[in-house]
Amino acid sequence: MGPGGEASGHTARKSLDSMLLMIVLLAVSHTDSLPLRNDRDTSGTSEDYYSHHGIRCRRCPAGTYVEEGCAKPDTQGTCVPCSDGFNYSEHPTGLPHCLSCRRCREDQEEVSPCIRTQDTVCRCKEGTYCPPEHPCEVCLTCTPSCPPGQDFKLPCNSTSNGQCGPNNYGHGWIGWISVPAVLILLGLGVYLCLRNRSGGGNSITHTHIYRCLFKLDPRREDSDIPLLPARLSFPEGADRERNFSQAFYVFEKLVPFTYWAQFVRTLGLTGNEIKEAEANNHRNAKEQRYDMLSTWHMHNPNRDVNCLLETLCSIGLQTVAQTITDNLLESNLFVRHAQS
Template sequence: MAPQGDQTEFVFLVMTLALRAISPRLLLFFFLLALAHTSHLQVKRDYDLYERYYMNGNIRCLRCDPGRFVQKQCIVQDTESICEPCDAGHTYSEHLTGLDYCLPCTVCRTDEEELSACSITKNTKCQCKKGTFCPPGNSCEICQKCTASCPPNEVIQTPCNSTSDVQCASPETASYALVAILVPVIILAVVCFLYFYCKKKCGGNGSRWLPKQILTVSLKCDESPAEDPEAPFLPQGTNLRFKDNIPENERNEIANKTFNIFVDLIPAKGFERFMRELGLTDNEIDWAKEDNTGLYSKHYAMLSKLHQNGNFDVNIWLNKLHSIKMRKVAQDIAAKLIRDGLFES
C-alpha cells in the first residue's frame, strides 16, 4: 500500500492539472455552488437553534414542531406551549411555529397535476400537466402550451417540460450544447470530490489548495433588485386600520402583537432585505443583531426600531412585501391581522 504522503501528493498533482485546464471563471462558479451548499447546512443548524422561541407578550415560549400549531400559549418563561397536530391533507406547518393555526394546503388548478400530496409538514406540490409549462419564478395564472415544433432548419435542443418550453437550435448548435452541458457536470463532480477529499484528508476547511481570489468572493444571494408592483397589494380604498376609539396604550399592544406576526411569517433569509426596503439602516440592523440574542429577538428589535423611527404603517409594510415578491407572505399576514381582531379593513 502506498504511503499516505504519496496519496496526498498524487491528489495535489491531479488537482493542479485540473486547475490549469479549467477556466478560472468556470472554477469559481462551481466552487461557489459547493460552498453555498455547505454554508446552507451550517446556517440551517443555527436557524433551528435560534428559532426555538417566540414571544407571547413579555413571555418567551418554545415553538411547536413542524406539523403542529399552538393550541395554548405558555405562561411561564422558556416553557413549552400546548401544541396540536395540523389536519392531515387540509392544513400544514413546514417549520417551527408560534402560530395558533396551520396554513391551508394548496389545491392544484385544473391545468396542473399533483406532484406530491399535502402532509402536515409539507404543502402540496403542483406542476403543469404534460404539454404545458410555467417558467420558474413566474406566478402563472394558467399553464402555457408548449411549442408544437421547431422552425425550418432547426431541431429540438431540449424538449418541453413543466417549467420550460421547447428550446430549438441548428443541428450544429444542439450538438455543441449537449457537450457544453455534460462537460461542466463532470467538472463539477471532480471539483466537489477534490474539495471534500481535501477537507477530510488534509484537515482544515478543504480550501488550502484553492486560489485566494476564490476564497475572498462573498456570496450575496439577497441583492436582486426589487420590482415595483403594477398595483398595490391592498386594493385602493381597503387599507387596514385600527378599530375606532382605541386608546394609545392598546395601540402599542397591537403593534407588539403585529411585530410577532411579521416575524413569525416572514422567511428569515429575506428579513433583512425587507428591513432595508423599509428604510432601516445597516447600522440599525447591526445594532439589533449585537444587542439581542436569538434570531427571533433580533428581528423583533428591528421592527421595534422602525416603530421608534415613526415608520410603523402596516399597509406600507404589506405592500413592500408584495413588491419584493413575498405576496403569499403578505396575504397570510393580512389575514392573520384581521382574524385576530388587531386591524379591520
C-alpha cells in the first residue's frame, strides 16, 4: 500500500476510535444521570414496610400476620399463617392479626370460600341484585317486567337490574322523535349560554365553550373554583380532636363513593387497613369510611384537614374539596387560616 493509502487508513482508524469514544462517553453520561435507588429511604409511605416501635420492618406476606415485629431495621419479624375458612390477609401486612372471614347474608349465596389469602366472595341470589358501586347492605329485587311498549334488552343479574328498551312494535317511534328534540334543545341552550358568556359579541373562545359544557356547580362560576381550596385552621379555643373527628363525617358524606377507594389509597392506607375497616363495620358503610380516616389520622397525627383537601384536589376532585371546605366553614368546625 502506498503512502496515500496508509494515511487514508490511519485517518479512518482515528475517526472510528473517536466515534467509539463518543459513544462510550454518552453511555456513561446517561448512566450517571439515572437516579440511584435507595432501598433504605424511609420517606413517604411504602407498601413493603411498616413501623414497629420506631423500627422499619418488612411486611409479612399475604396469608399471614405479624406475631412479633422485627428487631433490626428492614428485616421481617415473625410471620404466622392465617387459617383457611376462619381468617385471611389479602395483601402484604403489618397487622398483628388476620382479618375475620366474611359470612354471606341470607339474601346472598357463596361464590368461593374464604382462604388464607382471600375473603369469602358472595353475590346476590337469583332474582336480586346489588350494584358494585354501592355498599351492598341488602340485595334489591329485580324489576319483574318492563313498561308497556318495552322489552328487556339485558336481563337482571347479581350486580345490575334488568335493562328495558323500546320493542320493535307499539310506540317505539316516540324515542326516535324525542332524541332529536332533546339535541335541538341542548344545542339551543349551549348557543344562548355562549352568547351570554361572550357578552353578545362575535368573539367566542374555547373558555366560553368549556364553561358552558362543563360547568359543575350552577351556583358558582368555574373561574371561582380554585385549584386548591382555602387553607383552614381550628377556631380559637376549639376542641381540636372533636372538630377533626366531626370533619371525617363531612368527608364521608360528600366524597363520591366511586372515588373513595382512590382517595384513601392516595392518603396512604394499605389494602389490609381498608379491609379491616370494612370487616369491623360490615353492614355500616358510613362507619367504614369513618374508621378508615381514623386509621389514617392515627398513623399521621401531625397531618391536618388541609392534607385531606389537598389529596382530593390531587385526584381531580377540586369541586368536592371546595364544597367540603364551605361545609366545614359553615358548621364552624374550622375557620380560614389567617395569613401571616
